[in-house]
Amino acid sequence: MSKxxxxxxxxxxxxxxxxxxxxxxxxxxKAVDDLxxxxxxxxxxxxxxxxxxxxxxxGRTIMRLIEPTEGSIKFDGIELSTLSKKEMRNTRRxxxxxxxxxxxxxxxxxxxxKILEEPLIVxxxxxxxxxxxxxxxxxxxxGLSVHHAKRYPHQFSGGQRQRVGIARALMTNPKLIIAxxxxxxxxxxIQSQVLNLMQKLQEDLRLTYIFISHDLGVVRHISxxxxxxxxxxxxxxxxxxxxxxxPLHPYTQALLSAVPIPDPEFNREQILLKGDxxxxxxxPTGCSFHSRCPYVMDKCKIEIPKFxxxxxxHSVACHLYNEPQQ
Numbered sequence: 001m002s003k004x005x006x007x008x009x010x011x012x013x014x015x016x017x018x019x020x021x022x023x024x025x026x027x028x029x030k031a032v033d034d035l036x037x038x039x040x041x042x043x044x045x046x047x048x049x050x051x052x053x054x055x056x057x058x059g060r061t062i063m064r065l066i067e068p069t070e071g072s073i074k075f076d077g078i079e080l081s082t083l084s085k086k087e088m089r090n091t092r093r094x095x096x097x098x099x100x101x102x103x104x105x106x107x108x109x110x111x112x113x114k115i116l117e118e119p120l121i122v123x124x125x126x127x128x129x130x131x132x133x134x135x136x137x138x139x140x141x142x143g144l145s146v147h148h149a150k151r152y153p154h155q156f157s158g159g160q161r162q163r164v165g166i167a168r169a170l171m172t173n174p175k176l177i178i179a180x181x182x183x184x185x186x187x188x189x190i191q192s193q194v195l196n197l198m199q200k201l202q203e204d205l206r207l208t209y210i211f212i213s214h215d216l217g218v219v220r221h222i223s224x225x226x227x228x229x230x231x232x233x234x235x236x237x238x239x240x241x242x243x244x245x246x247p248l249h250p251y252t253q254a255l256l257s258a259v260p261i262p263d264p265e266f267n268r269e270q271i272l273l274k275g276d277x278x279x280x281x282x283x284p285t286g287c288s289f290h291s292r293c294p295y296v297m298d299k300c301k302i303e304i305p306k307f308x309x310x311x312x313x314h315s316v317a318c319h320l321y322n323e324p325q326q
Contacts, residue, residue: 002041011035011071029281031057033232044209046223054232055212059178096169100181102161106153113149119171138167159190178210231288238314248316
C-alpha cells in the first residue's frame with residue numbers, strides 16, 4: 001500500500017460575520033467544520049456535495065490560499081498550518097491547483113508562454129532556454145502545440161483554456177494537484193477529453209489528485225475514493241465502488257438517487273429531501289442533516305454523530321450506524 005501523502009485532521013475554517021457600524025463580530029459562517037481524511041500517493045480522492053457545503057473552501061484551505069481556523073494539514077510529513085508565508089510558497093511547488101473557471105484563472109494580458117513560465121520563475125527553476133523548452137513540452141503533453149505558446153487566453157476555447165490551466169499546474173512537477181470543479185464549465189464532450197487527459201497524466205507522472213465536484217457521475221469516473229460533504233462536514237467516505245453500490249448515509253442515498261441513468265426501462269425511486277438547506281452561519285444542533293433526514297431520531301437533534309468505520313474502508317457519520325447492534 002502506498003504511503004499517506006496528505007493527512008487532514010479536525011480542519012476548521014470559520015468566517016466571521018461583522019454587523020453594525022463598528023463591525024462587531026457576532027457569529028461565524030462555519031464553511032469547514034471538523035474535517036478529517038487521508039490521501040495516499042497516486043490515488044484520487046473525490047469530494048462531492050451541494051453548492052455551499054465547503055468543498056472549494058476545503059481545497060483552498062489545504063493550499064493555504066485562505067488560512068485555516070483550526071486543525072492539522074500534514075503534507076508529505078510537513079505540517080502546513082504552521083509554515084511561514086515564505087516556507088509555504090516553497091512548498092506550493094509540490095501542491096498545485098486547477099481552478100473552476102479557466103478564463104478567470106489565467107491572466108488575460110499574458111501569453112500562454114508567459115503564464116506557464118511564471119511558476120518556474122517564481123521558484124527559480126531552470127534557465128530562460130530551459131524554461132521555454134519545458135513550456136513547449138507541457139503544451140504537447142496536454143494536447144496543445146508549440147504554436148499556441150504565443151496566443152492569449154481569449155484566443156482559446158474553454159477546453160483549451162482548461163488544458164492550459166492543467167499545464168500550468170504541472171510546470172513544477174507537483175506531487176499533489178487539487179482540481180476544483182475543473183470540468184463543470186465545459187461541454188460534456190470536452191469534459192470527457194479533459195478527464196481522460198487527467199487520468200493519463202496521473203498514470204504517466206504518478207500524480208495524486210483531490211477532485212472537487214458536484215457531479216457524481218464525473219467523480220465516479222475519475223476517483224478511487226469519494227468523500228461526501230454536507231454543511232462543512234464529511235458525512236461519508238469510502239472507495240468509489242462501495243459508495244456507489246451501497247451508500248450508507250441518507251444524504252448520500254438522496255444524492256445518488258438523483259443521478260440520471262441512460263436507460264429508459266430502468267426505474268429507480270428518487271429520494272426527495274424535504275425542508276431547506278440550513279445556513280452555515282446558524283447550523284442545526286446535533287446532526288446537521290437532521291432537519292431534512294427521513295430517518296431522524298430524537299438523538300439526532302441533540303448529539304453530533306461520530307465519524308466511524310462501519311465496514312472495511314467505509315466510514316459514515318450517522319446515528320443509524322453509531323447505535324449499538326442489537
